[in-house]
Amino acid sequence: MPMNPVRLTSLAHGGGCGCKLAPSVLRDLLGRQPAAGPFERLLVGNEGADDAAVWDLDGRTCLVATTDFFTPIVDDPHDFGRIAATNAISDVYAMGGAPILALAILGMPLGKIEPAVVARILEGGAAACAGAGIPVAGGHSIDTPEPIYGLAVIGTCPRERVRRNGDARAGDALILTKPLGVGVYSAAFRREALPAEGYAAMLATTTRLNRIGHDLAADPDxxxxxxxxxxxxLGHGLEVARGSGCGLAVDFGAVPFLPAAAALVRDGFVTGASHRNWESYGEEADLPAGLAEWQRHLLTDPQTSGGLLVSCTADRAGAILARIREAGYPEAAIIGRVEAGAPRVRVEADG
Structure with a gap:
């Protein structure tokens, strides 16, 4: 295969989910849009901040639909395809669904990237879909100033197993299934300061399918x-808090991070999205006085293909956590709880 003459990441202003609009901008834009309408079978639409739309087909089975795409977070085209596809499929799993097919979304700057490189991106996406047991059944491509790749994904879910982000209950425990720090690692990668073992760790977590979400949805707890x-x-925790009308308490010391995340962020490897995130929702978060700025950046760090935040009955949290770890998420941890009160996120830290 011919080598790409330029780094994929050099052709994009940002990478991965760090390219998302700032939370405050997105909330303003969505607030200006009309409601999806009085469709009786539309169970989940644009009225909240859920991960996918849900349509009731027949009172028993639901259709779950989502789309997700972004610019390169890595330079290897096959890895980029795998990461982007894994990230897109995650939205279906987060709703409790099982994916059934995907459509490719492709935008490439013609003349800057060789066709063989584009083919490798598509192959990487197809490989991730194969891992999820689904085909890439079609798609659409255009000429764009920056490389863009992702998927529209369709899934199904029994109606009683649909899981929204706004149904957390006071007293629940909070479980995070993957470690944080992908944004920090990607910032180091763009500046060619991420060692090989760091790249391997980032690739391992971003290409790990969140299929456990489909399994967990069968558990009423x-x-x-x-x-x-x-x-x-913090941002996605706030979405849970707002939707549920509850507060979230997060124990900083219990949150799992990628091995070098703390060291890298202290060395200044912080994304612009981390700053935008804090500016958007910092007033809704309560941080302890002793929490350092680098620690705050880890909580606002944009994750690409991140883990699931799960709210479950507290007295079964240990058993549910063990199930998650046994399913292939060894870093999963109980990181906090849901509390009655205003929809805010409160961070706790020792010392």
Whole structure:
């Protein structure tokens, strides 16, 4: 295969889910849009901040539909395709669904990227879809100033197993299934400061399918789920809090991070999205006085293909966590709880 003459990441202003609009901008835009309408079978639409739309087909089975795409987070085209596809499929799993097919979304700057490189991106996406047991059944492509790749994904779910992000209950425990720090790692990668073992760790977490979400939805003690992506743990935690009308308490010391995340962020590897995230929702988060700025950046760090944030009955949290770890998410951890009160996120830290 001919080598790409330029780094894929050099052709994009940002990468991965760090390219998302700032949370405040997105909320304003969505607030200006008309409601999806009085469609009796539309169970989940644009009225909230859920991960996918849900349509009731027949009172028993629901259709779950989503789309997700972004600019390169890595330079290897096959890895980029795998990461982007895994990230898109995650939205279906986060709703409790099982994906059944995908459509490719492709935008490439003609003349800057060789066709063989584009083919490798598509192959990477197809490989991730194969891992989920679904085909890439079609798609659409255009000429764009920056490379863009992602998927529209369709899934199904029994109606009683649909899980929204706004159904957390006071007293629930919070579980995070993957470690944070992807944005920090990607910032180091763009500046060619991420060692090989760091790249391997980033690739491993971003290409790990969140299929456990479909399994957890069968458990009535799992009340709410969402995937943690571009808005960081604090931002997506706030979406859960707002939708549920409850507060969230997060124990900083219990949150799992990629091995070098703390060291890298202290060395200044912070994304612009982390700053935008804090500016958008910082007033709704309560941080302890002793929490350092680098620690805050880890909580606002944009995740690409991040893990699931799960709200479940507290007395079964240990058993549910063990099930998640046994399913292939060894870093999963209980990181906090849901509390009665105003929809805010409160961070706790020792010392």
């Amino acid at each position: 799992v009340h709410a789920m969402t995937d943690v992506t571009g808005f960081g743990l």
